C-alpha cells in the first residue's frame with residue numbers, strides 16, 4: 512500500500528468478508544487459542560500435567576486424608592486445561608482439598624509448593640516438545656490463511672508462556688498481527704482464562720469491539736472466557752472428545768463446535784459440480 516501525504520488514511524480492513532470463513536456478518540477479528548487449536552500441543556500439556564501430578568499424588572507430599580488418587584482426563588478438562596500454569600496447579604489441588612504453600616518462582620522442579628509443581632510441569636512440556644517437536648493442524652493453518660484473505664484481523668491468545676517459541680518453531684508467526692500470551696498477561700496483570708481479560712486485551716489492541724470478534728478455543732476455560740467477554744462468536748474445537756464433551760463445550764459457552772477449523776470453510780469443491 513502506497514500512502515502519500517495527501518491521501519486519506521487507508522481503511523484498515525476494507526470490506527471484510529466473514530461469511531467466506533463461516534462467521535456471521537459483522538465479525539472483523541479472529542482470536543485463536545494456541546494449544547489444541549492451532550498446534551497439536553494440548554496432548555503434550557495433558558501428558559505433562561498427568562505425569563507431574565501423579566508423581567506428587569503417589570509420593571510422600573500428598574497429605575494423609577486427602578484424595579491422592581491419580582490425576583484423570585476429567586481433572587485435566589475441569590481444573591487445568593487452558594488456564595495459566597499456576598492457576599491450573601492451584602485449582603486442581605483445591606479440588607482435592609490439598610493446601611500447599613505458593614513457594615518461590617525459582618523453586619526446584621518438584622518441590623512441594625505451587626511453584627515447584629508448576630515448574631516440574633513446565634520442564635516436562637519443554638522436554639516433550641524438544642523430543643517430539645510440535646505439529647500444527649493443517650486445517651487450522653489453512654483457515655488462518657483464509658481469514659487473512661477475507662480481510663479479518665488475526666490474533667493468538669494463549670495462557671502459555673511458551674507461545675512465541677511455539678509459533679516460531681512451527682513457522683506460523685507471520686499469520687498473526689498480535690500475540691497475547693502468558694508473558695503479556697503477567698506483565699499487564701491480566702487475569703487468565705476463564706476470565707475474559709486476555710481475549711479482551713487482544714480485541715482492544717486490534718481496535719475491534721468484542722461483539723465484532725470471534726474466539727476459537729478447545730478448552731472449557733477458554734470457551735467460558737469467550738462467553739464472559741460477550742464475544743460475537745465462540746467456536747469450540749473438539750477433536751477427540753465424546754458427544755458429551757461437545758455438549759460440555761456448548762454448556763460452557765461455545766456457540767458452535769467443530770472437529771477441525773477447515774469445516775468452517777464449507778465443503779471442499781468437487782470437480783464437475
Ligand SMILES: [Mg+2]
Nearest residue numbers: 544546547729
Ligand atoms: Mg487450548
